[in-house]
Amino acid sequence: MVAAYVLLAVIIVGFFAGSTFFVVAEIENELIDKRLARAADLWKADSFNPVLPKTIDLRFFKGKQIPPPLLRLDLGTHELRLNGRSLHVLIGEARGERYAVVDDQSDFESIESSSYIALGIAFLGGIALAILIGRASASRVILPLTNLATAVQEEREPGELPGLDATDEIGVLARAIEDRTNQLSLALQRERWFTADVSHELRTPLTIMLGAAEVLTSRLRDRPDLVVMTERIRRNAADTAQQVGALLQLARAPESTDLSLVALRPLIEHEIERCQPLLRGKPLTLRFVATEEVSVQAVPELVTIAVSNLMRNACQHTEQGVITVRLDAGKIVVEDSGTGLPETVRNRLFDRFVRGSEDFTSGSGLGLSIVKRVAEHLGWMVSHDLGPNGGSRFTLLFSNA
Structure with missing residues (x-):
């Protein structure tokens, strides 16, 4: 103006x-x-x-x-x-x-x-004179907008936005922002309530399943064929309980998350052990390379679910060769020797319900999107590149090692 x-x-x-x-x-x-x-x-x-x-x-x-x-x-x-x-x-x-x-x-x-x-x-x-009149007019028109923008950035309580009672365009804009903010707040609150309720309700049956699986394992020591089945039930119940805990953590605001010091080497070694059943029947080797001991301030459940999804994704999409998990001072790299990803999928790889291949029918297409949500929640970064052997290379980059 x-x-x-x-x-x-x-x-x-x-x-x-x-x-x-x-x-x-x-x-x-x-x-x-x-x-x-x-x-x-x-x-x-x-x-x-x-x-x-x-x-x-x-x-x-x-x-x-x-x-x-x-x-x-x-x-x-x-x-x-x-x-x-x-x-x-x-x-x-x-x-x-x-x-x-x-x-x-x-x-x-x-x-x-x-x-x-x-x-x-x-x-x-x-x-x-034109400058003075222009500044005066601009201040009269722009000042309410800047006050409204400041109030929105400060996340004031409903009904506290300036200009709600105005009859001009500022009032129309303020009331529209107020209404939209209330709708988004209610939607976010419902999502958090739903996630918390589901997580809470699933914990009890999962705990019962884990307890029953442990009892069966102890009573069936003389039946090795049945022990394998009970161990599979126990492992899947434990994985589900862990994922439920991670989803409950994701439902919380990042600033309210309680961080703790997480040692990454034993966590990755444990996940490699859990991925071994996925390698049966495949000429595939899962290798772990760690240059040093690395610890980060994070949520153990979230780090576990991110690393687990990357490693399981590599195991499921690689038929032969080597999968290398490398731990450095500031990142975790999961690299496979598979066929790689088509060009049409790479740009949407971390979106929900996007699968690595159009012909691939197993999986829901949520694993990598969950990894991205975990990285954003922790303030990390996740990226995908082509591997040197034609496969995929996923990098989980963290800055607070």
Whole structure:
């Protein structure tokens, strides 16, 4: 708005300034140059009266009477300063002899300079006035918007937004933001309640399943074939309980999450052990490389579910070769020797319900999206690159090691 006012002032004042310059130039042409031409015509006329120059306030010189500074001038009208005076001089020639008509326009030049100075002051004053009016108008219009934006950023309670009672466009915007914020808050609250309720309700049956599986394992020691089945039940129940705990952690706000120091080497080794059943029947090796002991401030359940999803994803999509899990000071890298991912999937890889292959029917397409949510919740980053052997390489990057 300030720029609009200034531009308007520049256009208006510039138009008047240009008009003023044009008018002054025309006045100078009419009052001085043409008057000199008419006086020259009188000089050449046979009826010239030597007394006339005194009445028309002009000075005439002829032949040798022309002052030396004027002798160097060409034929025509000239403007020059001589002895501190502003002169308009017409040099002409009649009957083979030069003549000069001189008009002292010092007073006119002084008035002209004063007019230009006044015009410049008026121009600058107009621009300054436009800036003041523009800032005042912009403040009146923009200030309520900035106050409203500040209130939204501060996450004030419902009903505390400024401008809710206004009848202008600010009021319409404030009420729309208030209504939308309430809807989003209710939706978020319902999601958190649902996640918390589901997690709470599932914990009891999962605990019962784990207890029953342990009892069966102890009673069936003489039946190795059944112990394998009970162990599978126990392991899946434990995995489900862990995922339920991680989902409950994700339902909480990141700033309210309780962090603890998590040692990553034993956590990764435990997940590698849990992934061994996925390698049965495949010429596939799962290798772990750790250059040093690394600990991070995080939530153990969330780190476990992120690492588990990356490793299980690699095991399920790789039929042969090597899967390498590498732990460095600031990252965890899971790299496989599979066929890689198609180009159409890479850009949407971390979206919900996106699978690694159009022909792949198992899985829900939620594993990598959960990994991304975990990374965002912990303030980490997860990325995908092509592996050197044509497979996929997932990097879980953390900065608080």
